[in-house]
Amino acid sequence: MSDAPLFIDTHAHLAMSQFDEDREAAIARARAAGVARMIEIGYDLPSSRAAVALAERHPAIYAVVGLQPNHIHEAPPDYLEQVRALAAHPKVVAIGEIGLDYYWMRVPAASQEEVFRAQIALARDLGLPVVIHSRDAQADTLRILADAARGQTGVMHAFSGDWAYARACLDIGFMLSFTGTLTYAKATALHEVARRAPLAVLLTETDSPFLSPNPYRGQRNEPAYVRLVAERLAALREEPLARVAAQVWANAERLFTFDGPRR
Numbered sequence: 001m002s003d004a005p006l007f008i009d010t011h012a013h014l015a016m017s018q019f020d021e022d023r024e025a026a027i028a029r030a031r032a033a034g035v036a037r038m039i040e041i042g043y044d045l046p047s048s049r050a051a052v053a054l055a056e057r058h059p060a061i062y063a064v065v066g067l068q069p070n071h072i073h074e075a076p077p078d079y080l081e082q083v084r085a086l087a088a089h090p091k092v093v094a095i096g097e098i099g100l101d102y103y104w105m106r107v108p109a110a111s112q113e114e115v116f117r118a119q120i121a122l123a124r125d126l127g128l129p130v131v132i133h134s135r136d137a138q139a140d141t142l143r144i145l146a147d148a149a150r151g152q153t154g155v156m157h158a159f160s161g162d163w164a165y166a167r168a169c170l171d172i173g174f175m176l177s178f179t180g181t182l183t184y185a186k187a188t189a190l191h192e193v194a195r196r197a198p199l200a201v202l203l204t205e206t207d208s209p210f211l212s213p214n215p216y217r218g219q220r221n222e223p224a225y226v227r228l229v230a231e232r233l234a235a236l237r238e239e240p241l242a243r244v245a246a247q248v249w250a251n252a253e254r255l256f257t258f259d260g261p262r263r
């Protein structure tokens with residue numbers, strides 16, 4: 001048995017075209033770097049189907065299915081039934097990524113909220129956690145989660161707010177997931193969150209192919225680099241990497257129940 005720490009990338013998009021040339025090699029590099037589990041995240045129906053297909057091919061990969069707010073306008077009227085059908089797969093561990101995006105605002109806020117609430121309700125119905133995408137929409141995200149998702153579990157993916165926002169998310173009962181942005185020297189508000197939040201509610205992710213950690217900033221990200229996020233988290237908290245990695249692993253197991261009873 002090895003004592004090398006195991007890492008988890010709770011949010012990747014390996015099915016995207018940025019990995020068409022080396023998808024299997026990227027997965028192999030992650031495994032070699034100690035990334036023993038990866039979660040492939042859908043953002044529309046095709047990518048949700050692709051996430052399930054990838055999870056079927058790889059024991060270390062699990063899937064999350066749902067409609068991200070920037071893709072709502074492309075979805076068919078029966079999208080909710082299609083997400084529900086995909087979620088019946090035993091390797092689907094959450095509904096996501098779902099939420100609000102007021103940066104791109106591809107559809108009106110009211111439509112985003114309607115689809116967000118519908119998918120929260122679906123997750124509740126299925127007994128699954130939710131993976132939240134929120135960009136330039138903190139107040140409305142909190143309002144909807146506090147109202148519709150209280151008592152449900154979930155994670156704020158690619159968390160990028162300050163301590164006040166983090167505290168509000170934790171009060172609702174959600175976890176916070178850090179990406180490579182945690183490694184950026186100027187991300188001081190995020191560093192404060194990483195120091196002050198209880199370790200028991202923190203996760204690590206890459207959001208590959210986006211948000212590469214230093215020293216790969218500006219290049220394509222890949223799941224192997226989640227180790228750099230965990231290392232930065234451990235350094236900020238002045239705790240051993242092994243302890244941080246083990247707790248993050250346990251947190252992910254608690255939230256996603258990878259091998260738990262299935263619907």
Ligand code: NI
Binds near residue numbers: 011013097
């Ligand atoms: Ni994503």
